[in-house]
Amino acid sequence: xxxxxxxxxxxxxxxxxxxxxxxxxxxxxxxxxxxxxxxxxxxxxxxxxxxxxxxxxxxxxxxxxxxxxxxxxxxxxxxxxxxxxxxxxxx
Numbered sequence: 001x002x003x004x005x006x007x008x009x010x011x012x013x014x015x016x017x018x019x020x021x022x023x024x025x026x027x028x029x030x031x032x033x034x035x036x037x038x039x040x041x042x043x044x045x046x047x048x049x050x051x052x053x054x055x056x057x058x059x060x061x062x063x064x065x066x067x068x069x070x071x072x073x074x075x076x077x078x079x080x081x082x083x084x085x086x087x088x089x090x091x
Contacts, residue, residue, distance in 0.1 A: 030062040041079040
């Protein structure tokens with residue numbers, strides 16, 4: 001069985017993708033985007049982890065994060081700490 005690796009070089013910086021946009025356009029979707037990014041964190045490879053974390057950092061800045069609930073913050077922190085622990089083994 002062989003595997004196929006797909007790489008999208010045109011989507012390399014979500015920060016520059018949304019810099020010119022208005023927060024008000026993303027506020028209704030920010031919570032859902034953050035929730036949907038959560039499962040990507042533990043599954044991310046070394047190549048994609050930076051992109052997932054950069055995307056998450058852009059999303060949490062939408063409307064200064066006023067939409068983040070305590071449950072979402074706890075979930076994101078847990079996922080981020082798991083990824084940090086996994087990637088820091090042997091250091």
